[in-house]
Amino acid sequence: MKVVMIPSGFKECMDANEVAVAMEAGAKRFDPCIQTALVPMMDGGEGFAKTIVAIKNGELIHKKITGPTGEQIVSHYGVYVEGNERTAVIEMAAAAGLKLVPRNARNPLKTTTYGVGELIRDALCLGVDRIMIGCGDSGTSDGGAGMAQALGVQFLNKHHEVIYVTGGEDLLHVQSIDLSMIDPRLKDTPIDVACNWTNVLCGEKGVARVFGPQKGASPRQVQLLSDAFDHYAKLIENEIGIQVGHMPGSGASGGLGAALLAFTPAILYPRFDLIMEFIQIEDKIVGADLVITAEGSIDFQTPQGKIPCEVARIAKKHGIPVIAITGTIGRGAELNYEAGIDAYISIIQKPATLEKAIFKAPQWIEESVDCILRQVSIGMKIGVKQTVRQEEKT
Structure with a gap:
């Protein structure tokens, strides 16, 4: 499996490079041999x-x-x-x-x-x-x-x-x-x-x-x-x-x-x-099985030119599914489904203070990516079984 990780930073918490490293650690935790490509993105803000x-x-x-x-x-x-x-x-x-x-x-x-x-x-x-x-x-x-x-x-x-x-x-x-x-x-x-x-x-x-x-x-x-x-x-x-x-x-x-x-x-x-004049992401996306993107908050504003949905727009041209991880899920987040993001999850596992969430963010990002890939793996196995059954019927 090839997974391309294209995160932005988590404002006031982690920059895009730090988020990408934590995401890759989660992928390797799931499977040390998994093929990954990291493309940290910036949106004109920090970094x-x-x-x-x-x-x-x-x-x-x-x-x-x-x-x-x-x-x-x-x-x-x-x-x-x-x-x-x-x-x-x-x-x-x-x-x-x-x-x-x-x-x-x-x-x-x-x-x-x-x-x-x-x-x-x-x-x-x-x-x-x-x-x-x-x-x-x-x-x-x-x-x-x-x-x-x-x-x-x-x-x-x-x-x-x-x-x-x-x-x-x-x-x-x-x-x-x-x-x-x-x-x-x-x-x-x-x-x-x-x-x-x-x-x-x-x-x-x-x-x-x-x-x-x-x-x-x-x-x-x-x-x-x-x-x-x-x-x-x-x-x-x-x-x-x-x-x-x-x-x-x-x-x-x-x-x-x-x-x-x-x-x-x-x-x-x-x-x-x-920014795309400096960071070419389409070449990295082509041939991937999955794209995982990230942003500190996903809500109704995300489809308005923010990185996760811009990444999804490019991935959709190549028929590649996109999952987003985020710190918080805000009002109108469901609009992101229409913008090309297939699923999104929050890294926050339980009620926590902002200070604790910031401190724990690297660990929670890693664990979230591990969890995503385990779920994707289950879906792939179900798909294989359904294909076998269909072939047996024919």
């Missing part, structure tokens, strides 16, 4: 820069920047050379990711993407020819205003005074935008962005309502953020002439997508499309 740099034999550059809660942190971005072009790879999660926001400080009204802008500015200082940005695993909901400020955009209140936007709620106080001080190097530097293409900034399916609660927002805060983003989008339309409110990807990373569209020459791409 994006390191993975791309490793594939391209580039280098990581470490930089002290402003973290999402305003404290100084050490972050990183990557640089690689291909042909005559030097590309910087920036991972927003390394500057403003949820993992960088302590649980007791998760107030999306008060977190900033300023550090993302600092990484972009540092890359420009290196004289790179192109910038690639991965949007995922964010811990912010400031509409990308922090990033914009780091690049020279000034937000003004009703008195025409410059104000510092430290989080999403401050957007309500912005009455005009001054672009006169924006970094001039931006206009000559192409920026490609890997993001969740289905996320939009405004409306009932806007990022505040869909993702705000995941970042610690109460119902009141969700409404406040939604109102702030509506105001922000209208302001950008009036001042810059771009209708970002419902543009694909505008809601990515708490609205960072909107700021990239409004204030930089960025082009946003469905993250899987851009």
